[in-house]
Amino acid sequence: MKNPVYMNIAESIRNKVNSGTLKPGDDLPSEVNLCKEYETSRMTVRKSLAILTNEGYIYSVPGKGYFVAKPEYNKYTIYYDEMHNSINNVDSAKLLEVDIIMPDEKLINSLQIHQNKKVIRIRRLFYTDGEPMAYDVKYLLYHKGVPIVEQEIKHATLPEMIAKNISLFSMKKEIKIYTEIPQEKTKKLLHIDKELALLVVEQKLYDSNDKPMGLGITYFRGDYIKLQGMSQ
Amino acid sequence: MKNPVYMNIAESIRNKVNSGTLKPGDDLPSEVNLCKEYETSRMTVRKSLAILTNEGYIYSVPGKGYFVAKPEYNKYTIYYDEMHNSINNVDSAKLLEVDIIMPDEKLINSLQIHQNKKVIRIRRLFYTDGEPMAYDVKYLLYHKGVPIVEQEIKHATLPEMIAKNISLFSMKKEIKIYTEIPQEKTKKLLHIDKELALLVVEQKLYDSNDKPMGLGITYFRGDYIKLQGMSQ
DNA sequence: GAGTGGTCTAGACCACGTG
DNA sequence: ACGTGGTCTAGACCACTCC
Structure with a gap:
């Protein structure tokens, strides 16, 4: 001692x-x-x-x-990364599409942009053991120097995509977790042929001035994901 | 300055x-x-x-x-409390049943107990605006002084139930979040008459020696809950 | 041996809250 | 006026890393 x-x-x-x-x-x-x-x-x-x-x-x-002090009953720390979770890791990813779109109303509100500001959309499928486990969509504000190089995008997480420009330290992040019944086209993408729910995780990143920099929505097959957290 | x-x-x-x-x-x-x-x-x-x-x-x-240092991309803080969430608060609760059960295999593993150790089970329904929004089950190890007073149990969270005995500071907590398609009996309890997924949140509490003290599983109607977290 | 961070001391002055 | 925590100083010795 x-x-x-x-x-x-x-x-x-x-x-x-x-x-x-x-x-x-x-x-x-x-x-x-x-x-x-x-x-x-x-x-x-x-x-x-x-x-x-x-x-x-x-x-x-x-x-x-x-x-x-009074202890915080309800505080948990969760490590979330769209490519890694406690049941299955993403072992490969397929880039479905990268395009530039005009934002719809939901996106205008979420990213707090003008309706004529164009947005980069990246759509991917995540696989584990050859089976599709998640459908992933990212919306990024266009900034000079944003990489649209396929090999860089394919396996990047949302923070990694945005950190190409901005220091990762000053970024603020938000996460929303909810569940949804899959639409028909999502069912096809994820090879869902039975009754199965999706776990949906939305990530939003902000710069140091609280300006939204990007939005990511990942639709996980419910049987392929379990998020974990702990006190501390 | x-x-x-x-x-x-x-x-x-x-x-x-x-x-x-x-x-x-x-x-x-x-x-x-x-x-x-x-x-x-x-x-x-x-x-x-x-x-x-x-x-x-x-x-x-x-x-x-x-x-x-390298910034932690993927760390989020989430405040979870089965009675309060970002969409709807629980405004009333119904105690369905309190009973003492013999643990099944899953419970024996989860609570790390002997098969002949009895467990207190508390089953509740949470309501918001008069509509059932969640079905909640708690499993507590029996300890001298555990309150089984209906009015105390009815609106208590898992930490509150267990903190009756043990200092809340030394407790460790775990949380698991996943989704499930509801069983028939759960559908009836939650008045689900359409295709709807459940968001399931499991909480487990440990004492300072990492001995499990209790397990709580809350099945939220998917349209009544959205969990939120943020960096830091 | 020289440089680094980790621990510790014995003072000092200040702003704040309470009587 | 007094006790409280908040800030700050100018030293000291130690264990560790690297050359």
Whole structure:
């Protein structure tokens, strides 16, 4: 046990919260009192408290003190990538079509563009073990330098397509997950000949000014996908 | 502009990463060099670097230095609560049944229990505007003090049910999202008389020793739910 | 051995909230 | 006025990496 001092202090307080000795809303001893209790300097105590703050255990109010936070019941982290999921990975992709279209009303609203602004549409099919598992459509705003090179597009995810121009760090992303009964043409594309639902995942990417940069909609065969997430 | 010094330094470096002046894999100036560049002390520079590390912009390697990180394309945060979602909130709930059952094989595996360990099953219907929108089943391990008081159970989420005993902080949660065609009995419960898919959300809660504490499965009418997530 | 980040100290001044 | 957290300094020693 040669952990740094600040880790031991954080662990000690964390245990008090986990065990219920400290309950949400309770106040912690002040920094100077914690210094005395653990016989260390203020910066070390503050390091411990910063860790617990990051972990969501506590929060501070300037002039008042530190308090035990309420845990977030309902927060999950999910890693979603249209080419990889927990049941099946996409092992090959077919580029159906790349074209330039005039946006319909839904697209005008979604991408917040003028009705005469043209949009690049990329339609693909994703395969696993030779079977089609998802139909994928991307709508990208045309920007100088956007690659329309087949080999670059074929296996790219939406962030990868857009990151050709913009730093990936400043992008904001949104995701929507819902289910749908497939239309006839989608059934044909995905070789669906029985009653089967689609899991639909919409991704939207924004630049640092909250301007939409692209929209992707992926229609997964319901028997080929399960999304997973976890706390933390 | 009377921001703290460490914020300005962080902002300055963040901008270099966002603009592409610094690219993933590039190394940053050393702490002492940053001290000279920004004419400040080492602890202040370290505070800036700690922030950028938390934000996922950079990472450090002891003995070597700081480097620009690769952004996480595919990480999303989703707030899920079986009683609230982006389309419709549950405005009332009906408790169908609470009973004690012997676990089937699926449940034995999922909750990692012995086959003769009994399990509490809670079955509910969720309504919005008087219409049934979801069918919900929870499986809880029996523990002393578990409340089986109807009024407490009726509107509780899975974490709330289990948090009666255990500190909510130390719990780990898992979520699985998929789609299914409803069975006949589910169709009746949810008043489904047309072709309609279900969005199924499974939640599993673990205590701090990774021991499963409960499983919840919620079957949402596909036209009544859309899950949403976002980066960060 | 020189340079790097990781930990830690013992001070300081400030803005804020409460009596 | 006093106690609180927020910011900042100028040092120190350590473990690690690389040459």
